[in-house]
Amino acid sequence: TGDPKGVMLTHKNLLHNVDLMQAEIGLNEDSVIAFWVPQFHDLGLIGGFLNTVRGACKSCVMSPLTFLQKPESWLQMITKYNATYTAAPNFAYELAARKCPEETIATLDLSSLRGAFNGAEPVRWSTLKSFAKKFGPAGFKLSMFKCLYGLAEHCAYTVGFRNLYDVPTVIDIDPVALRK
Template sequence: MNKSNFVPPIEPASLVELLRWRSLMHPQTGGYTFLTDGGDGELSLSYRALDRRARAIAARLQSMNAAGARVLLLFPPGLGYVEAFFGCLYAGAIAVPAYPPHPRRPMPRLQALVADSEAAFVLTTEQILQDMQQRLTHLPDLAALQWLATDSIADTLGGFWQDPQSGAETLAFLQYTSGSVGTPKGVMLTHSNLLHNCALIYRYFENSATSVGVSWLPPYHDMGLIGGILQPLYGGFPVTLMSPAYFLQQPLRWLKAISSQHATISGGPNFAYDLCARTVTAEQKAELDLSHWEVAFNGAEPVRVESMERFAAAFADCGFRREAFFPCYGLAEATLLVSGSNKDTVPITQSFYSKALEKNQAIAGVAGDAETRILVGYQKDLFPQRVLIVHPHLKSASRVKLVRCG
């Protein structure tokens, strides 16, 4: 299929311009639906409603001279988080997504993030603000920030909003890494970075206005925020969101959402597929229709061929196709997506000798040999770039080999 057919109709300079355009041209289409925890309820947010809430939150921030400032976002997963994120962008402020504090646990990571990001404001909910009041008396670094509950901001404030005229190189938000290979650090992402990566995802997943998304991924990290929230806005297609806890408590909920919404794109880390294959019963499978699932992306942790084979076999009778798997690799420092498979192709695998891999050597082995390990390929880089394969001890570009992905 010619991927040029999947180019969106506009080339916005910023996410603000993109959402403004969507709210005018497609006010009631696309948008977000959130499945509420603890029940079967759902909340919806159209592009028009999101634009209205973003303008109101932005106007309040602008009245506090927050343009250009770092703004910490402390929200549970949900539509309030989406509104606050775009409220920051509409204000010309720099969003800093973070996990909300646990009411009974220390907050060293949050305090370190505040210090590193040099945040001056906090957007949160009335509930979290009330829960934090007493704790702030013992946390002067957090108490020094200006706290604002967005659910108390009236929509009428949107009439005072002023367009920040954000450009392609305007900083949009700080994406803090997971810290899996070092100390968590904030990656500075511009509107151009985000729109460029959204375009790549849109093109190689072959999304369109008829696509349908489902995501349970944490909205504070790149895959959940960029892949689960920004990509649907870029493509103009609807997405159903749920919290990670809602999925982990009952993995079936993820597959039921995919089935009921006829979702075409959804995914997550490798463990999610193992969890579903292990816990969903035959009786529950009988009610699932996964035949519309075109892109089942698998990333954020090592992709295992055994996991994909188990899932594909377990849900074949539900209409799931093995070709839907899309192994991919990405990282916050590259915005999100770096390399991946081709849509509608069986993932590439190769056997390597395990002992050689332990010595940082890749020696092809024979499939089925007990001394080999099967690895899944990410196939190719998705755009003109090269990847450094760095020796874990040397970590020097002058001592490593520069190779192409795949």
């Protein structure tokens, strides 16, 4: 990493990236994307808004401030609109797992999700496990997590997953051995 640098993205670059994401996840007119990530962030702009427009699917959007003040509101939105996809950085899943009141879990139904995308910052295995454990009673499965790596300079989506129904794979790497 270093100082931010401007990169020119063409219309063709953006369309290619959105089309690639849609092909990977099977986004179609029956899909519903629920998100709160702002459109000034590539996860919100490209992953949310542009996928909605290009995929002719539905979306439900909430203010990032609403999410931060009451993280369970994101999960209530997923429940209310039977969202099939959602996306957020790792901290959001961690915050929801820590802050969502236990009594709220019984009112949630997250079983409509086909993908809960986690990216835009390092993804932590402990977060995936704690979120899946806490919201398992609401129909959330570990296999719903889709961990992504992207670069703003590459329009957002760079590396994702092989199969929409796979459980995330975790590889522990010894930093000392890696330096050798």
